[in-house]
Amino acid sequence: MKAHRPRRVLTAAALAGLTVVVAAGCGSAPDDAGAKDSKAAKAESAADLGGMDKLVEAAEKEGKLNVYALAPDWANYGEMIAAFEKKYAIEVNNEDPGGSSQGALNAAAKRKGQSRAVDALDLGTSYMQEAKKQDLLAPYKVQGWDDIPDAQKQPDASFMNNYGGFISIGCDAKAVKNCPETFKDLLKPEYRNKVALNGDPTESGSALAAVIAASLANGGSLDDAQPGLDFFQELKKKGNFVPAKSTLATIQQGETPISIDWDYLNLGYGVKLKPKGVDWQVAVPSDGLYSRYYNQGVNKYAPHPAAARLWLEFIYSPEGQNIWLKGFSRPALLDTMKKDGTADKAAVAQIPEVDGVPEEPTAEQEAKAKETVVQGWGKAVS
Amino acid sequence: MPDKTALPVPAAGSVPAAGTAAPAPPAPPVRDGGGPRRRTRRHRWPVVVPFFVFLAVCFGLPAGTMVYGAFTVLDPASGTSELSTENVSGSLSGAYATGLTGSVELSAVTALLATVIGALIAQAVVSSPRAGLRGIVVSASGVLANFSGAPLAFAFIATLGTTGTVTQLFHLDRTGFSLYSFTGLVLAYLYFMIPLMVVIVLPALDGLRAQWQEAAASCGATRSQYWRHVGIPVLTPSLVGGAVLMFGTAFASHATAAVMVGSSQPLITIQIANALNGNVLVGQENLALAMSLNMVVIALLVMAVQIPLQRRSTRWLG
Numbered sequence: 244m245k246a247h248r249p250r251r252v253l254t255a256a257a258l259a260g261l262t263v264v265v266a267a268g269c270g271s272a273p274d275d276a277g278a279k280d281s282k283a284a285k286a287e288s289a290a291d292l293g294g295m296d297k298l299v300e301a302a303e304k305e306g307k308l309n310v311y312a313l314a315p316d317w318a319n320y321g322e323m324i325a326a327f328e329k330k331y332a333i334e335v336n337n338e339d340p341g342g343s344s345q346g347a348l349n350a351a352a353k354r355k356g357q358s359r360a361v362d363a364l365d366l367g368t369s370y371m372q373e374a375k376k377q378d379l380l381a382p383y384k385v386q387g388w389d390d391i392p393d394a395q396k397q398p399d400a401s402f403m404n405n406y407g408g409f410i411s412i413g414c415d416a417k418a419v420k421n422c423p424e425t426f427k428d429l430l431k432p433e434y435r436n437k438v439a440l441n442g443d444p445t446e447s448g449s450a451l452a453a454v455i456a457a458s459l460a461n462g463g464s465l466d467d468a469q470p471g472l473d474f475f476q477e478l479k480k481k482g483n484f485v486p487a488k489s490t491l492a493t494i495q496q497g498e499t500p501i502s503i504d505w506d507y508l509n510l511g512y513g514v515k516l517k518p519k520g521v522d523w524q525v526a527v528p529s530d531g532l533y534s535r536y537y538n539q540g541v542n543k544y545a546p547h548p549a550a551a552r553l554w555l556e557f558i559y560s561p562e563g564q565n566i567w568l569k570g571f572s573r574p575a576l577l578d579t580m581k582k583d584g585t586a587d588k589a590a591v592a593q594i595p596e597v598d599g600v601p602e603e604p605t606a607e608q609e610a611k612a613k614e615t616v617v618q619g620w621g622k623a624v625s
Numbered sequence: 626m627p628d629k630t631a632l633p634v635p636a637a638g639s640v641p642a643a644g645t646a647a648p649a650p651p652a653p654p655v656r657d658g659g660g661p662r663r664r665t666r667r668h669r670w671p672v673v674v675p676f677f678v679f680l681a682v683c684f685g686l687p688a689g690t691m692v693y694g695a696f697t698v699l700d701p702a703s704g705t706s707e708l709s710t711e712n713v714s715g716s717l718s719g720a721y722a723t724g725l726t727g728s729v730e731l732s733a734v735t736a737l738l739a740t741v742i743g744a745l746i747a748q749a750v751v752s753s754p755r756a757g758l759r760g761i762v763v764s765a766s767g768v769l770a771n772f773s774g775a776p777l778a779f780a781f782i783a784t785l786g787t788t789g790t791v792t793q794l795f796h797l798d799r800t801g802f803s804l805y806s807f808t809g810l811v812l813a814y815l816y817f818m819i820p821l822m823v824v825i826v827l828p829a830l831d832g833l834r835a836q837w838q839e840a841a842a843s844c845g846a847t848r849s850q851y852w853r854h855v856g857i858p859v860l861t862p863s864l865v866g867g868a869v870l871m872f873g874t875a876f877a878s879h880a881t882a883a884v885m886v887g888s889s890q891p892l893i894t895i896q897i898a899n900a901l902n903g904n905v906l907v908g909q910e911n912l913a914l915a916m917s918l919n920m921v922v923i924a925l926l927v928m929a930v931q932i933p934l935q936r937r938s939t940r941w942l943g
Binding site for chain 2: 613
């Protein structure tokens with residue numbers, strides 16, 4: 244019977260331990276409630292805080308910036324974060340760099356009042372609209388606000404276009420004799436087992452854009468994505484489509500020698516693949532001209548409100564915008580910077596010239612296209 | 626001697642237990658000081674309390690949230706949520722219904738193949754006179770059974786994809802073989818399911834005593850008669866239990882298929898992941914919960930087959 248006492252002690256200890264674990268796991272108690280009501284949290288421009296110097300001062304005092312799902316190899320985000328950290332005494336905490344837009348939105352919505360909530364959001368337009376609907380965005384006008392084209396910003400300054408690009412066709416010029424330049428080309432028999440997407444259109448934004456672009460190239464419209472699905476069905480029937488997700492590894496290995504993706508990602512792949520002996524060519528298809536922008540916004544419940552605002556100022560400064568350009572994407576202030584000469588000319592020259600005006604869907608059109616693709620994709624390519 | 630073939634129960638099966646978990650078994654009344662036995666019983670029940678707390682927190686809470694979420698719809702305009710069967714009916718129609726049946730088909734086919742092939746391999750090991758073989762097979766199976774997910778998918782792409790080494794070597798593409806098909810997915814799944822089945826079924830085969838075969842032989846039974854009337858019937862519960870576990874493993878797998886074929890082979894796990902955490906669908910969490918609920922229902926149905934058989938399994942292989 245000696246064993247009883249220790250056993251009870253153990254039980255009590257186990258219970259106590261469990262309680263601690265559970266309490267820690269549920270830790271949603273606001274631990275930084277003051278940030279929301281600070282002066283910086285109400286600032287709608289740098290002027291509201293008394294100018295850029297005051298904003299920098301406040302941000303450096305906070306010393307930290309939480310961002311989410313900013314992949315370092317995506318549109319040059321690695322350099323953007325490093326340059327920001329170097330310029331200011333602020334540590335950037337980039338959580339889950341390979342994460343998704345939905346994950347970033349959750350990190351903003353479900354951590355209100357916590358010090359680990361995300362400060363600034365980089366999201367596709369539909370996710371930004373969702374964030375706005377959930378009242379998660381604080382209006383903020385960067386210094387270059389007036390130069391951002393009206394079509395690329397929200398009138399209430401809740402979010403604005405950040406960087407974007409066109410759907411393009413990447414091609415391993417050593418494995419493929421004649422690189423395809425249009426969607427129509429992709430159906431040629433010489434591309435058997437060669438054409439892939441960067442993921443699954445029911446999950447990946449760029450793969451969804453590829454289907455919409457294919458629809459535009461095949462008699463569809465922004466209101467009708469079905470011709471895009473029909474195109475991929477035909478691609479599959481001809482044996483040209485490879486369902487494996489194209490990555491640097493599959494490209495290098497030769498499994499996905501042709502990949503439809505954003506031009507800035509394909510051009511970035513080219514730089515990385517060159518030392519490995521792959522000649523990666525990128526063409527923007529003239530028959531399916533489709534462009535989309537990602538957006539930037541400040542979380543209303545940002546634990547580091549000044550740092551979040553300074554981050555936006557940095558991204559939209561000529562320095563930040565040129566970092567996007569160097570990563571092959573098109574920044575929102577590109578036209579102004581080309582005119583006033585602040586754009587990095589060498590970087591501008593690297594970006595493919597595009598003839599014609601790209602079509603941009605409205606929120607309703609995009610939602611409808613998603614529904615069509617999510618419901619029809621499996622059927623089209625299985 | 627190995628114990629009965631303890632079958633790990635898939636996690637989904639534990640969910641309903643949580644509902645009954647909250648009231649811990651009451652302590653028996655103690656009138657007087659009580660003998661040593663009574664004292665023991667009285668003081669032992671708190672030991673299981675952490676377990677039930679664990680069950681309630683880790684299974685009960687998520688299960689409750691899942692059921693609640695599956696039956697609620699958030700009105701985007703007013704921000705209020707209300708009860709509705711919209712998500713559940715949505716999860717049972719269109720592409721999502723195809724995903725559910727696709728998952729069931731794939732799981733059934735792979736479970737059947739893995740059970741048969743795994744049992745044959747295990748029997749070969751048990752009846753082999755080489756003692757070293759067993760050690761090799763068991764440790765290799767242990768390693769291979771855990772080799773799944775994205776690394777496995779890429780290994781398959783590199784060997785059996787259209788430009789894979791094996792495909793090129795044997796000109797498999799001329800035979801019409803494609804890794805990115807139902808067959809390809811079955812092959813990839815079997816790669817980790819067969820070793821798992823070997824590990825699971827070995828103890829059951831050890832339980833077949835040599836004396837039974839000798840007894841059958843001395844009564845004039847042939848080898849096939851022994852298997853037909855003694856071996857297989859005794860093993861059946863273990864084999865069915867193994868098949869159920871195989872079904873559950875295949876049913877819940879996600880990463881291998883996501884990397885290899887994406888949505889081109891409809892699978893419910895991929896659809897749940899895309900609805901929950903993608904870059905395309907906004908605010909579809911409750912639809913994902915409804916799909917998860919469908920998965921739990923199917924897992925429970927399959928488990929229901931196994932429970933009566935498990936009761937029998939201790940009779941011979943004790």
